[in-house]
Amino acid sequence: MIVTATPDLVLDVLDAADPVTQRAAAAKLDALKSSDADFAATMDAEVGKARTATADQAAKAAETQSTAVNGAPVQVIKAPASGEVYRKFEAFILQTFVETMLPKESEQVFGKGTAGGVWKSMLAEQLGNQLAKGKGIGIAKQLAAANPAAANITGKAGS
Structure with a gap:
């Protein structure tokens, strides 16, 4: 019996995923696959959507001053003490x-x-x-x- 690690790993992760999320991801992939759009243009559009969503989340977090897990991605890192x-x-x-x-x-x-x-x-x-x-x-x-x-x-x- 031959076992291929990568597909088996991907299938194991897919099997462990939430069925609703799994179907939504599959639908998005099918929609991208069926369109004749250029792959690079599609990826650029998706990145733009993600940046807009991140900026909206950051603005909401700044307005509400919440400390939610998905808040603003900026963290203040203290410099180490002298020496x-x-x-x-x-x-x-x-x-x-x-x-x-x-x-x-x-x-x-x-x-x-x-x-x-x-x-x-x-x-x-x-x-x-x-x-x-x-x-x-x-x-x-x-x-x-x-x-x-x-x-x-x-x-x-x-x-």
Whole structure:
């Protein structure tokens, strides 16, 4: 028996879908298929409809000041504290150092196979973070001193 993964996966998802939504999607696809319109033009029109719908939803969300799940797609992302990026970088370097220092034959402590490797990596990550929260080894301080202007830059996400 030959099993093709992609069609089987698509059919499984289709079978799990809501029957009403499934019929509506099939009807939309049939309508697009039966028209002789250019595919690119049809897609451009659908994108325009989606953008209009998104803009209408954003306007409604702004008017009502609601916190609905489908509200405006803009989120404010706080910039990390000054030096926090350097501390995280130092923690990553320390994690690498600690992971190489941990014993290779430690199946009795961490377990065997992939699970043991994951536990070992998690331990090294936490040790690296704790070491970096203290005085660390000075990587963060040197990077912050070498690039003092970066601590004052505040940028927007996605720009």
